[in-house]
Amino acid sequence: AQTVTQSQPEMSVQEAETVTLSCTYDTSENNYYLFWYKQPPSRQMILVIRQEAYKQQNATENRFSVNFQKAAKSFSLKISDSQLGDTAMYFCAFMTYTGTASKLTFGTGTRLQVTL
Amino acid sequence: EPEVTQTPSHQVTQMGQEVILRCVPISNHLYFYWYRQILGQKVEFLVSFYNNEISEKSEIFDDQFSVERPDGSNFTLKIRSTKLEDSAMYFCASRLFPGTELFFGEGSRLTVL
Numbered sequence: 734a735q736t737v738t739q740s741q742p743e744m745s746v747q748e749a750e751t752v753t754l755s756c757t758y759d760t761s762e763n764n765y766y767l768f769w770y771k772q773p774p775s776r777q778m779i780l781v782i783r784q785e786a787y788k789q790q791n792a793t794e795n796r797f798s799v800n801f802q803k804a805a806k807s808f809s810l811k812i813s814d815s816q817l818g819d820t821a822m823y824f825c826a827f828m829t830y831t832g833t834a835s836k837l838t839f840g841t842g843t844r845l846q847v848t849l
Numbered sequence: 850e851p852e853v854t855q856t857p858s859h860q861v862t863q864m865g866q867e868v869i870l871r872c873v874p875i876s877n878h879l880y881f882y883w884y885r886q887i888l889g890q891k892v893e894f895l896v897s898f899y900n901n902e903i904s905e906k907s908e909i910f911d912d913q914f915s916v917e918r919p920d921g922s923n924f925t926l927k928i929r930s931t932k933l934e935d936s937a938m939y940f941c942a943s944r945l946f947p948g949t950e951l952f953f954g955e956g957s958r959l960t961v962l
Contacts, residue, residue, distance in 0.1 A: 766948065778892070778940060778953035824892060828948075835947035836882065836905060839892040 735760045737827050739840035746815045747848055753800075754810045754843045756825030766828045767801065767808045768837070773821040781823070784808065812845075820847045851875045853954035855941050861960045865930050870957045872924045872941030881924045882942040882951070883916065885909065892940065898924065931961045 736759045746752035758767070769781040784792045784801050792799050796816075800809045812819055825840040854873045862868050874881050883895040896906040898916055915927045924943075928935055941954040 770953075775955070776938065777955040778942075780950055780952075783950070826892075830948045835880070835944075836894040836897055837884075837892075837951060838894070841891040 735762070735827050735829070735838045737825050737838050737840035739825055739843050741843045742841070743844045743846070745846045745848060746812075748815055748817060750815055751811060751813045752815055752845065754812075754823050754825075754845065756808045756810070756840055758806050758808065758825070758827050760806070760827065760829070762829045764830055766830065767799075768826040768828065769797070769799070769808075769810045770824045770826060770839075771819075771821045772824065772842075773818075778824070782810065815847045817847050817849070819845060821845060851952075853941055853943055853952050855939075855954035855957050857957055858955065859958040859960070861962065862931055864933060864961055868928045868931055868935075868959060870926045870928075870939050870941075870959070872926070872943075872954055873922055874924055874941065874943030875945075875952055876922070878943035878945050878952075880904075880944045880947065881916075881918070882944075883926045884940040884942060884953075886938045886940065886956075887934075888937070895926075895939075928959075931959075933961050935959060936961045 738757045765786045767784045771779045771781050782794045782797050796813045798811045822842045824842045826837045828837050856871045881898040886892045896910045897904045913929045917925050938956045940956045942951050944951045
């Protein structure tokens with residue numbers, strides 16, 4: 734079974750600063766996907782960024798980037814130039830590409846507070 | 850932009866009552882999911898549905914739960930006899946193919962008294 738661990742329950746960052754959220758996972762699979770989802774107070778789960786395990790290059794989406802270390806099974810999210818609207822719960826998630834299920838396994842989340 | 854919609858946004862029910870949560874997935878999507886998030890805890894997979902049948906379910910998804918796609922657009926989650934521990938946010942999600950982006954609805958908050 735796959736597990737996803739987020740060791741930082743809460744983090745705080747000042748506006749315009751950079752913050753890194755940690756995520757580690759455990760799996761015996763070789764082909765999989767990793768995701769970061771954002772859940773603002775409005776509660777909808779919004780995809781922030783995804784990484785395919787077979788790609789060595791780290792994914793980047795504007796101010797969001799990941800540091801994917803496959804051997805270490807680590808997948809951290811870096812948010813640059815933090816904005817107040819980045820305040821949310823952030824979930825790391827893992828997915829194998831198997832058959833028709835392709836379910837996501839989530840970590841426990843990191844609550845990020847962006848302050849002035 | 851197409852989105853997954855869920856109703857109701859919040860439902861309060863008495864223990865032992867039946868509840869149906871409704872979802873309208875994105876129209877051309879083929880794979881449908883229900884996830885649950887108990888307050889303060891992580892999001893947990895409940896069930897996946899493809900080609901009009903369940904493709905995988907978790908141990909949470911016991912005989913009290915059922916899913917249905919009755920009319921080709923709605924995707925429902927039924928809880929036959931609710932328990933206090935069923936109180937949670939229930940998220941519907943859909944995707945076009947395995948491996949593509951999973952789109953979530955805004956969730957239905959269920960409170961069982």
